[in-house]
Amino acid sequence: MKTRLVKTQQALLLVAGALLILVSIFILASPADFYASNSIELGANVSLLNELKAPAGLLLAAGLFMIGAIFVRSHADTALWLAALIYLSYAGSRFVSMAFDGVPATGLVRAAALEGIVGVACLAVLMIRRIPARRVA
Numbered sequence: 001m002k003t004r005l006v007k008t009q010q011a012l013l014l015v016a017g018a019l020l021i022l023v024s025i026f027i028l029a030s031p032a033d034f035y036a037s038n039s040i041e042l043g044a045n046v047s048l049l050n051e052l053k054a055p056a057g058l059l060l061a062a063g064l065f066m067i068g069a070i071f072v073r074s075h076a077d078t079a080l081w082l083a084a085l086i087y088l089s090y091a092g093s094r095f096v097s098m099a100f101d102g103v104p105a106t107g108l109v110r111a112a113a114l115e116g117i118v119g120v121a122c123l124a125v126l127m128i129r130r131i132p133a134r135r136v137a
Contacts, residue, residue: 009076009125013066016083016118020063027056038105062086077129080122087119 026034031052032042042048062082069079094104094112103109 005125005128009080009129010070012118012121012125013070013076013079013083016087016122017063017066017070017079019114019118020059020066020086024056024060024063028053028060031056038107040105059086077126080126084119084122084126087115087122091116091119 023034031049035042035052042052065075066079066083069075091112094108094115098104098109098112
């Protein structure tokens with residue numbers, strides 16, 4: 001594989017993984033503060049806090065897998081597919097919500113845009129890798 005493509009893939013996995021790790025740690029450590037940054041008040045509802053922390057654990061594990069795939073190259077494609085799936089499903093769900101429910105806080109609109117960009121970038125790298133390399137005579 002081309003060196004430039006490998007470097008791009010590693011950088012993308014680093015960004016995708018680090019974002020998931022960062023967000024999940026904030027949610028697990030202090031969900032009320034994290035969500036308050038987008039004008040979402042959680043209150044003291046223990047069940048709601050539990051429900052928000054459960055997917056944060058999954059995002060943490062996925063982020064760690066993506067970072068690990070930088071070093072274990074045999075997992076790189078799987079990590080990119082996982083990143084594309086997570087980021088595009090979050091972005092798509094946010095855009096559907098905006099269409100049906102209205103536009104949320106600016107931070108959430110920015111999050112949707114960032115998620116879409118990261119997801120499409122992961123998909124693009126995966127598709128580029130499928131293009132057969134040209135032979136130079």
